[in-house]
Amino acid sequence: MAAVIAGSAVRTCFGDGAQTFDALLGGAVGAGPLRHGDPAELNISTAYHAAAAGADPLWRASRLLAACVAQAAGHAGVDPSRERVVVLVGTGLRELSAVEEWALGGTRPRARSLHFGDVVTAVLPGVVEIITISNACSAGGQALALAQDLIELGDADVVLACGTDALTRSMLAMIGRVTREPATAVRPFDRDRKGVLLGEGAAVAVVVPPDRPGPVLGRLAATGVSCDAHHETAPDPEGIARAMTDAFERSGCEPAQVDLVVAHGTGTALNDPAECQALRKVLPVSDDGALVTAVKGATGHTSGSAALVNVDVALRCMAGGVVPPVIGLQTVLEEGTGLRFVTGAPTRFSPQLVQINAFGFGGVNAVTLLEKP
């Protein structure tokens, strides 16, 4: 049993998937001035806004998601009139910004609009079920795990694993409170990293059985999941390592087979060392070990869609034979010694088995293994 990815679409601060990958290869940074909320009050001045969400500060997560669903379903030839299609939407904060607007004296939003059922139905009518998975910054990875379960159990013909998040004032305020001086760039795995910044984004992977006619971009070997059961916000290398081990046990792949890691890499004080420790514990560390890259220096932390943005990048690495560098990384942190980070410029390399990491507050972890078709 297995599942494959028949389509993938993303929207980030750079645009769609192709534009995002080109920007990563070119070393671009998508950060700009924060447009929503008061930078002085929030102690945050920089954000990675996605143009596809439009100018309106409300319902941005919904618009980004709708664009991705339409594009990915189109590419994969998804037809809800002939196939049982389930849509899983992973998100950190759903449409919280609409509630914030209400709290500040604006209009009261309809409760059902805080989920994504209506926007998904509008672009893809006839789907059997639309489920929101609110699981912090690994939500997209959790959606991918559940998508593979549904396909392999035969409970659906097509599952759209989705992730989406836009900026919310509460999340910005929280990030502004945990740092003395606000970061102006995300620098994953760098010794002098200053913390995370938020990026708007959405991503969709179309998961289908291997025998479905149509395009195959990659093979989903497995997604391992775990909960740290350790701390509300601080990550635990043991819990992260368990998600990785779970992925290997489920897939039957060996850690030594992984030749590229698309890391979570948030540029925070705690994530990056913990992620490095877990990678060094589970993967063999050697001169020909797996390459490691990460995108958040370029795109910001896209929260609920982060795992699936990484999946799209991994698919493009496999298809194009080139791996983008970790943008923002100059001097590797101590805990990363021995890991083969791609820095400075893209590397010509065609990965066969990619590990994709996503970790969230609450210690919820999802690690995906993706094989070249």
Add this chain to the structure above:
Amino acid sequence: MSPVVISAWSALTSAGIGPATVAARLRDHSGSPGGREVGSGSGYGEELPASRAHVLDGFDIRAQLGRKGTSSFDRVTGLAVVCCREALDAAAMDLDAARRARIGVSLGTTVGSLRSTSDYTRETLVAEKPYLVNPMQFPSTVMNCAAGQVAIRFGLRGVNATIAGGPLAFLNGVRYAGMTIERGYADVMLTGAAEEYTPHRAWLSHLTGATGPLVTGEGAAMFVLRRPGLPAWAGTDPDAMILAISTAYGPGGGVQADQALTGCVRRALHRAAVTGAEVSTVVTGESGTSDVSEFLPATAALGHEPGRLLPKLSFGECGAASGAIALGALLSADCSGLGLITGRGLDGSVGAALVQGRAR
């Protein structure tokens, strides 16, 4: 869901503790709703909607489990933990830390302990300044308290799920457990349901019409579920197996729910690759012989009228636990052939499970 074997099970009901008490009650049953007097002067200290109930006489959490870690247990937590201890003992698995990490829990409920949540909420509203409430009681007010305490007490570090589905909670919980095992998230699932009798629940089941001609009851039943033959440390396979399960929803109840239940039974037969003729016993949640709200839709799919077992007449209306007690009753009944368990909620939720053989 692929078939799961029932390694072992236990039950706590008004008949007592353990499978033998279930079998004895079924054998001796008089045909009346039974229960004992719980009216005024029986220790509940509050007005009750009915004078009789199926309760566990003298059930004492501390006598069962000791003082350590049990001081804040509410009754449903006590029932669930004791029932799980009995089921785990019966399974006689050779457990170490690594194996316990592969055992999960899925526990069916209606709303957790209604007494804990409503008393706590009431306290926050009526207490005098400075409005302090007892923090020790707070953990009991969450719906998954019982499942969590089971995991803590027995060191079961696998998937821990509480399924709030009222009359369908047990069937949903078995389906959940089966998928959890099939997808490799756990090797063994301790699955069942528990419900306490308190004045709060007596009123709830009276006012929602769940009781009807029955009397309100309490109890728990827990089953040790796993894949046939796996894992090796879980012992040899007994005969009892849940072959297939199907759940559905007929909006609003009525004819739509009738049709949904017939569909469930058809799907369960199809998944198990058996015919309706092979089913010799149907266990329903019905309130008496004149209530055919589950039997008729089931026989429509089976194509004949097998024997019918009505466990609520023997054990009371036990909310979420009734579904679990129904499986215990089926395993205790002396029947050859396959058994079918059906469930139906007032809102139109329905479900059916096909069961083969007897447990050890």
